[in-house]
Amino acid sequence: MNTTDQQCTICGKESEIGLHIVSSxxxxxxxxxxxxxxxxxxxxxxxxxxxxxxxxxxxxNA
Ligand SMILES: [Zn+2]
Structure with missing residues (x-):
């Protein structure tokens, strides 16, 4: 399982590169x-x- 990929809040795609805003x-x-x-x-x-x-x-999620 690749834990570096995160799901984009806007488009729903998973990507390694991007921007973290608050918890998104x-x-x-x-x-x-x-x-x-x-x-x-x-x-x-x-x-x-x-x-x-x-x-x-x-x-x-807390
Ligand atoms: Zn996106």
Whole structure:
């Protein structure tokens, strides 16, 4: 079992490289999309809602 892979909170894919925010993980490709995405992009609301999930996620795993 590869413990270095983490599941991305945004896209659900597993990746070794990415960003840790609070108790969540964002893969490098999603990180790039988030910093580059335009507010008029149709996926913008999706990213915003996922980011809210990350930032306001309660410590459910504790
Ligand atoms: Zn991702």
């Amino acid at each position: 993980f964002i893969c490098s490709s999603c990180e790039q999309e988030i910093v580059q995405i335009d507010v008029e992009d149709e996926r913008y609301p999706f990213f915003v809602s996922r980011m809210k999930t990350i930032l306001y996620e309660p410590n459910a």
